[in-house]
Amino acid sequence: MPRFARVSVAVVVLALTIGVAAVPIGPLPRLGPFLDPYGGAWSTTTTTRLKPFLLLRDTPGLDSSVSVHYDARAVPHIFARTEHDAYFALGVVVARDRLAQLEVQNMAASGRLTELAGAAALPLDRETRGLGLPRAAERAVAGVDTASAGWRAVRAYTDGVNAWLDQLRTDEHPFEFHLLDRPPERWAPINSLYLLGRMSYTLATDTHEFERAAAAARVGRAAADALFPMHSPLQEPIVPARVPTPRLLGGRLPPPGAPDDGALLLATAITAMRRDGLPAPDPDRDRGSNNWAVAPRRTAHGAALLAGDPHLDLTLPSIWYEAHLVVPGRLDVAGVTIPGAPGILIGFTRDLAWTFTNTGADVADYYAETVDDDAHPSHYRVDGAWRPVERRVERYRDAHGAVLATDTIRFTHRGPLRKLAGRWLSMRWTALEPSDDIGAVVDAAHTRTARDWLHAMEPFLVPAQNMLVADRAGTIAIRSTGHFPIRPGDGRGDYVRDGSTSASDWLGFRPVADYPTAIDPAQGFLASANQEPEDPTTSSAYLNTDWPPAWRAMRIATHLRATTSVTVDTMRAMQTDPVGARAAWFLPYFLRAAARPDASSRAREAARLLAQWDGGYRPDDQRAVLFEAAMTELTRRTWDELAGPDGRLVAEPGGDILAALLVDSTSAWWDDRSTPGVVEGRDAILDASLAAALDRVTTRYGAPDAGGWRRDRIVTANIFHLLQIPQLSRLGLHASGGPSTLSPLSGAGTDGPSWRMVVELGPTVRAWATYPGGQSGNPFSDRYDDRVPGWLAGTLDSIRTPRTPSDLGADERAILEIDPPR
Amino acid sequence: MRAALRFLLLTIAFLLATRFAGWWGVPLLALAWGARSGGDGWSASAAAVVAWAALLLRDAAFGPLGEVMLTLGAIVHVPPVLLVAATLVLPALLAASAAVVGGALADRRREASSATRVRER
Numbered sequence: 041m042p043r044f045a046r047v048s049v050a051v052v053v054l055a056l057t058i059g060v061a062a063v064p065i066g067p068l069p070r071l072g073p074f075l076d077p078y079g080g081a082w083s084t085t086t087t088t089r090l091k092p093f094l095l096l097r098d099t100p101g102l103d104s105s106v107s108v109h110y111d112a113r114a115v116p117h118i119f120a121r122t123e124h125d126a127y128f129a130l131g132v133v134v135a136r137d138r139l140a141q142l143e144v145q146n147m148a149a150s151g152r153l154t155e156l157a158g159a160a161a162l163p164l165d166r167e168t169r170g171l172g173l174p175r176a177a178e179r180a181v182a183g184v185d186t187a188s189a190g191w192r193a194v195r196a197y198t199d200g201v202n203a204w205l206d207q208l209r210t211d212e213h214p215f216e217f218h219l220l221d222r223p224p225e226r227w228a229p230i231n232s233l234y235l236l237g238r239m240s241y242t243l244a245t246d247t248h249e250f251e252r253a254a255a256a257a258r259v260g261r262a263a264a265d266a267l268f269p270m271h272s273p274l275q276e277p278i279v280p281a282r283v284p285t286p287r288l289l290g291g292r293l294p295p296p297g298a299p300d301d302g303a304l305l306l307a308t309a310i311t312a313m314r315r316d317g318l319p320a321p322d323p324d325r326d327r328g329s330n331n332w333a334v335a336p337r338r339t340a341h342g343a344a345l346l347a348g349d350p351h352l353d354l355t356l357p358s359i360w361y362e363a364h365l366v367v368p369g370r371l372d373v374a375g376v377t378i379p380g381a382p383g384i385l386i387g388f389t390r391d392l393a394w395t396f397t398n399t400g401a402d403v404a405d406y407y408a409e410t411v412d413d414d415a416h417p418s419h420y421r422v423d424g425a426w427r428p429v430e431r432r433v434e435r436y437r438d439a440h441g442a443v444l445a446t447d448t449i450r451f452t453h454r455g456p457l458r459k460l461a462g463r464w465l466s467m468r469w470t471a472l473e474p475s476d477d478i479g480a481v482v483d484a485a486h487t488r489t490a491r492d493w494l495h496a497m498e499p500f501l502v503p504a505q506n507m508l509v510a511d512r513a514g515t516i517a518i519r520s521t522g523h524f525p526i527r528p529g530d531g532r533g534d535y536v537r538d539g540s541t542s543a544s545d546w547l548g549f550r551p552v553a554d555y556p557t558a559i560d561p562a563q564g565f566l567a568s569a570n571q572e573p574e575d576p577t578t579s580s581a582y583l584n585t586d587w588p589p590a591w592r593a594m595r596i597a598t599h600l601r602a603t604t605s606v607t608v609d610t611m612r613a614m615q616t617d618p619v620g621a622r623a624a625w626f627l628p629y630f631l632r633a634a635a636r637p638d639a640s641s642r643a644r645e646a647a648r649l650l651a652q653w654d655g656g657y658r659p660d661d662q663r664a665v666l667f668e669a670a671m672t673e674l675t676r677r678t679w680d681e682l683a684g685p686d687g688r689l690v691a692e693p694g695g696d697i698l699a700a701l702l703v704d705s706t707s708a709w710w711d712d713r714s715t716p717g718v719v720e721g722r723d724a725i726l727d728a729s730l731a732a733a734l735d736r737v738t739t740r741y742g743a744p745d746a747g748g749w750r751r752d753r754i755v756t757a758n759i760f761h762l763l764q765i766p767q768l769s770r771l772g773l774h775a776s777g778g779p780s781t782l783s784p785l786s787g788a789g790t791d792g793p794s795w796r797m798v799v800e801l802g803p804t805v806r807a808w809a810t811y812p813g814g815q816s817g818n819p820f821s822d823r824y825d826d827r828v829p830g831w832l833a834g835t836l837d838s839i840r841t842p843r844t845p846s847d848l849g850a851d852e853r854a855i856l857e858i859d860p861p862r
Numbered sequence: 863m864r865a866a867l868r869f870l871l872l873t874i875a876f877l878l879a880t881r882f883a884g885w886w887g888v889p890l891l892a893l894a895w896g897a898r899s900g901g902d903g904w905s906a907s908a909a910a911v912v913a914w915a916a917l918l919l920r921d922a923a924f925g926p927l928g929e930v931m932l933t934l935g936a937i938v939h940v941p942p943v944l945l946v947a948a949t950l951v952l953p954a955l956l957a958a959s960a961a962v963v964g965g966a967l968a969d970r971r972r973e974a975s976s977a978t979r980v981r982e983r
Contacts, residue, residue, distance in 0.1 A: 043966075050903070050962035054889065057955040061885055068938060072885035075949045077917035079884055081934055082949070085925030210884070215930075219937070767936045819933070820926050 069221035079210035081218040086211055088821040090114065090854035096207060101199035102128055102860035109845045110854040113837055114815035114823045117364040119845055123482075126365045127193040127382045129858055131200020131227070134361055136856075138379040138817040139208075139224055140216035141357050142201065144762045145380055146231045149238035150174050154436045156220055156763075159444050162436055169434045170449055172456040173241060176472040177233035183474060190479025194229045197382035201227035203858070215819055216763060222439065232478065235380040236502070240471030242352070243398045243503035248534050248586050249406055254690040259681050260297025267293070267682075267693040268586040270532070271576045273700035276590040276597055278506055278518060278568040279558045281575035286594045288700055289576070295708035296681040328570030328588055329397035330615070330782055331508040332596050333516040338564040340605040343802035346510040347611040348386060348395025351784060352794040354759040356769060356825060358813030360386075360795045364841055365485075373485040374807070374841045376795050383481040386795060388807050390841075391488040392511040393799035397568045399504035399520045402584040404469035405527070405546070407454055407539030411464050420452050420464075421540050429457060454545070466539055468546065470523040475501035490515040491559070497521055498552050506568035512801045517559040518566045520573045524550040524583065534585045550581070565600045569593040569782075589696035591780035594621040608808065611798045616834030618656040620781035622695060623667060627655065629702050630670060633726035642731035646670065649734075649744055657778030657785065659752035662745060664778055669733035674698070677725050680713050695780070751778075757789045759812055759828070761819070768819045775832050783834075796836060808836035869909055876913035876957070888953045892960035893967075901965020903958035910957035911950050918949065 061072030074080050090110055106120045106129040116133040120126040135142065147153050151168035153161035168174065184191050205224055217224060248268060256264035276286040331348040339345050352359055360376040363384065375387015386395045411417035412426060419426040430451040436444045450457040454468040476499040484496035490511040497507055497519075504522020509515075525546040527533055537544040556573035558566055569592035573583065598621070599614050600606065627650060633639065634647030646666060653663035676689070678698060684690045701707055705722040712720045712728075720728075741748035757775035761768035775792070777785035783793050797809040812831040816823035830837065842848045872895065879887030892906040899905065921927050935942030 047901075047962060047966040050959040050966070053955055054959035054963055057952065057959060058889065061952060061956070071948070071952065075945070075952055076880065076885045077914050077921055077949060078880050082918060082921045082927065082930060084930055085921045085927050088925035765937060767933045820929055 064221060069219060073221065074218055079213075081215060083211035084215040084218070084818065084820055087214070088816075088818055092854050094854075094856050096132070096203065096856070096858045098861045099203045099858050100861055101196075101203065102858060104860055106858040107845055108133055108856040108858070109842070109848050109852055110856070111840050111842075111848055111851045112853055113362070113840075114853070115362045115364060115840070116856070117366065117840070117842055117845070117848065119366050121367065123367050123371055124192065124196045126367050126371060127196040127482075128200040128203070130363060130365060130377065130382060131197040131202075132204045132858060133363065133856070134377070134379045135201040135204035135227070137815055138357055138361055139204075140214040141379050141762060141817050142227065142231075143224055144216070145238070146225075146227075146234060149234035149380075150177075150231070151434070152437075154444055155439055156222075158438050162445060165436050166445075166447060168238075168241070169447065170456060170458060171241065171467075171469070172449065172451060172472050173237040174234065175432060175449075175451075177230050177237055180233050180474045181230050188476060188479050189482045190476050191229075193382040193482045194232050194478060197232065198227050198229045214817060219763075219765075220439070232380055232382060235378065236477055237471060239378070240503045243400075246400070246402065246404070246584070248402065248584070249536055251586070251691040252534055253536075255682055255693075256300040258296075258299055258690060261300045262294050263297050264300070264691075267697055268534070268691070269697075270534075270582060270585045271580075272572045272587045272590060272694075272696055274590050274594075274696040275575050276571060276593040277575045277578065278520065278566070278571060278573040278593075279556045279575075279578055280561045280563050280566075281578055283575065283577055285575070286590065286597070288703065292704055293697070293701055293707055293709060328400075328592070328784075330567070330569045330592055330596065331395045331397050331506065331518075332565060332567035332600065332611075332614075333508055333510040333518070334600060334606045334611075335516050335560065335564040336514040338600070338604045338606055340607045341800070341802060343512075343800050344510040344514050344516055345606055345608065345611055346393045346395065346508065346516070346799045346801065347615060347797065348397075348508065349615055349783070349793040349796045350386065350396060350398075351792055353791050354757065354789075354794065354812055356759050356761045356813050356819075357817040358794065358811045360811050360813075362809075362811075362815060362839075366843070371485060372841070372843070374839060375797070376809075376811070381478065381481075383478055384485060385481060386797065388799045388805055389485060389488075390805055392490055392493055392509055393797075393801060393805065393807065394484075394493060394507060394509040395797060396505040396507055397570055399506050399522055399573065400570055400584060400588065401504040401520070401522050401524055402533045402582070403471070403502070403504060403523060403525065404467055405525070405533045406465045406467050406536045407452075407544060408536050409452060409457060409464045409466050409539040411457075414464075416448075417450065417457070417464060420457070420466075422453075423540075423542050427453065452539070454539070465536065468525075470525070471502045473502075473523070475499065475523070477501065489513065490517045494519055494557075506570075506573065508566060508568065510799070510801050512803070512805065514801070515560055516566050518557070518568060520556040520568075520583075521552070522555075524555070526550060527582070531582045532585075533582065554581075556583075563601075564604075565597075567593055567596040567600065569596060586694055589622070589694050589699070589780065591621040591625075591695070592782055592784075595619070595782055608798050608800055608806075612796075612808065612834070612836050615782060615793065615796050615798075616776055617782045618658045618661075618776045618778070620655065620657070620778060622699075622780040623653075623655040623664075623778075625699050626671065626674075626702070627653070627667065629722075630667075630726055630730055633723040634730055636723060636727075639727050640731050642734050643727040646730040646734040650730075657751060657781055658776050659750070659774040661751045662747075662749040664751050665741065665749045665754055666733055666737050666744075668779070669737045670729050673729035673732045673736075674725065677712060677729055678709055681709070755785060755787075755789055757785060757792060757812075757832070759825075760790060770825055770828055773828070773832055776834070793831075796831070798836060805841075807839040807841075809839055810836050869905060872905060872909040873912045873916070876910045876953070877916060880913060880917065880953075885952070885956070889956045889960035892957040893964035895957075896961030896964025896966075897968035899961070899965065900968070901962045903961040903965075906961035907954045907958035910953035914950060914953045918946070 118129045151165040329350040333346040364374040375384040410421040412419040434447045452466040454466045457466040480500040487493040490509040501523040508518045570588045571590040571593045572587040634643040752774040757773040759770045777783040779786040795811045799807040814823040814826045879891040931942040
């Protein structure tokens with residue numbers, strides 16, 4: 041080839057190759073950095089194992105040397121001389137194992153997901169920013185007490201995360217950063233507050249105002265109030281009642297009434313909310329968390345026992361990270377933290393143990409505002425005077441910094457102001473107001489008794505939690521802690537209030553002494569499973585409406601009332617109990633309806649099959665599918681008055697409303713509207729539901745015992761990677777559990793028990809736990825998902841809590857030394 | 863023997879260039895190599911491929927490279943082997959073309975300086 045031609049070809053090839061390597065093609069990252077075998081995606085292998093020894097020298101921000109010893113379960117045991125250094129090191133070890141998770145969670149919590157996922161994430165970011173969560177975090181930081189224990193922990197943690205980042209080479213970047221083609225961002229203190237705001241969004245939002253309105257628009261206000269009541273019709277409260285439980289409150293459900301035209305407008309808000317990506321009413325709202333504690337007199341070994349399993353989205357890496365912090369003479373706490381939040385959120389010390397379930401209190405209210413300009417309001421009217429609307433411009437950017445969209449977010453003195461279904465509604469929400477949740481967690485780790493722990497946790501306001509604690513002295517206690525608003529008038533927060541008068545505003549917050557609390561109850565145990573905290577005979581104060589049914593609480597109580605020699609293994613087995621109280625309640629009604637002389641043959645056949653079922657939702661079970669189909673049919677047929685034009689229910693009353701209705705065999709709600717001239721009763725609907733369920737299940741899954749009805753062929757647990765990448769997820773897992781069992785599994789199978797823990801508060805506190813994932817965030821590490829098999833099998837790992845580094849002995853796997861500047 | 867040593871040194875240079883300058887290190891070093899070697903694209907290409915292959919072997923020594931390959935392939939919807947091939951073809955193309963261009967640039971510079979000397983005479 042002539043020289044000129046050779047050089048010309050080389051120039052073209054060089055230009056093209058550099059172009060391919062340096063410029064991203066479509067959704068792919070830039071190929072040059074991506075394929076670079078030293079610093080690209082391939083180098084992910086270099087961080088799959090913890091180095092046996094790693095020294096971080098000259099680490100700024102540290103008071104003195106910190107020694108971190110990893111045990112055989114890859115749990116870091118942090119030995120520091122000061123608490124500052126312990127939280128600093130917690131930041132280091134979390135960043136070491138979960139850096140990508142920190143980044144992705146922070147992007148979601150601060151409303152910047154579009155910078156990772158592009159325009160597809162715009163609805164989520166708009167929701168986050170539209171609710172004012174980033175603004176609230178900024179305001180909290182601006183007004184923070186910089187000397188508080190919580191803030192000092194946040195700063196130390198931040199410095200720890202950044203210390204890890206500062207020494208990180210490109211080849212040590214987690215896999216996700218190579219895929220996303222971006223370097224990790226530096227951590228900032230505000231990120232911890234974004235995260236807490238995000239947790240509040242997950243746990244402390246509800247749309248009961250809208251659901252109730254949607255029901256009222258169909259069947260009138262009186263019926264809607266009864267379908268979404270302030271008190272659960274089936275009571276097994278958290279605070280033990282003065283009357284025997286479980287119990288039905290009794291009373292007939294008022295019949296469906298005439299549509300409430302006034303609610304129609306608001307009812308359409310649901311449609312608008314769904315369209316805008318806002319949280320829609322959750323038909324599976326009986327999911328949740330469990331915790332229970334048993335007093336020494338009811339346990340086999342005479343020591344208090346505590347169990348907890350918060351149910352959250354199942355993700356890889358897990359939402360939880362296990363750690364142990366030791367500062368001799370000051371702090372010795374083990375358990376789990378959420379990456380981004382300094383502190384052990386659920387765990388134990390040498391004296392006590394604690395865990396949470398979500399209270400689900402109503403801590404957000406909506407106000408219909410009168411604005412000066414319906415298209416672009418700049419003022420809103422309160423008590424006859426116009427007040428200025430605060431405006432904040434939010435820009436959503438893509439990965440390259442280009443602006444994808446711009447929103448103007450408006451705020452009244454109550455909170456974010458948004459137009460929903462043609463109406464301007466502002467929202468006051470406790471999650472948007474300052475609180476010292478991290479400070480409470482940090483302080484509470486120092487306490488030595490259950491009562492002191494409850495006292496230390498008083499500043500923990502959002503999200504409201506049922507805080508269960510037990511100590512070595514044998515005290516068990518629970519309190520529903522949150523910021524519970526005092527509202528004017530009837531005190532309720534389940535309808536949209538008039539925003540044009542300040543008389544609608546909250547009057548303050550209930551004092552802690554007024555919170556639902558129980559300490560050392562006569563029954564010898566305490567349990568919460570997101571049910572209504574107090575029986576109406578104990579307290580009639582408004583906390584919320586439409587509580588999750590008490591099925592799980594009933595099941596826990598059944599187990600604990602049955603024995604006075606509870607062991608750790610009893611507690612562990614309960615956490616994966618495949619049988620639930622819901623099936624036990626409904627099944628006899630189905631069977632009796634099918635046993636009537638005039639029952640249909642299909643219903644009889646369905647009942648024959650269901651009679652073979654013990655109510656257990658095990659992976660190899662072949663009857664639960666029929667029961668669930670019958671429940672779906674029953675729900676649809678009973679609440680047909682609530683169906684919208686598309687046939688779907690605009691609002692679905694809780695399962696306990698349906699359970700209570702079963703007692704009233706001639707209620708007007710049983711009548712099927714599609715059969716004019718015929719008035720159906722309960723048994724006719726149960727019969728029809730059974731028959732339809734059998735037809736549907738047979739059509740879809742084949743003959744009863746041909747294998748198609750196996751539960752693990754129909755419902756599986758699915759643990760998705762945070763970026764929803766299937767190859768990095770663990771899908772189709774054969775897990776035990778069903779709707780309303782203690783280890784719930786239903787629907788898409790993407791949420792469930794995220795951390796199972798049992799603690800024995802004996803002379804030496806001992807604990808067992810697991811979570812569905814692993815300590816490492818590296819998808820190619822053995823520690824990415826090593827706990828999943830045990831989680832599926834219902835086993836727990838024994839947790840090590842060495843007092844000194846040498847206590848780990850042969851269990852030690854790796855050491856990380858962090859030294860301050862010389 | 864001398865050629866083999868020269869190739870080995872060049873390979874190590876590509877390895878270090880990648881370590882300290884990332885993938886850009888390959889064309890930059892190849893440009894310099896080409897200028898010095900008179901545009902020896904073949905040696906540059908081969909040395910760059912061997913260097914990146916060595917780095918891949920290092921990755922494999924640390925952990926499950928095969929699993930990474932399979933997963934990556936599935937994520938980007940490309941046969942996994944193609945990803946490995948691309949990882950070796952990329953430095954080959956960068957190094958070969960850059961070495962030829964480097965050689966040409968050096969020739970041009972030499973020609974320009976000798977022309978200047980002729981004019982000065």
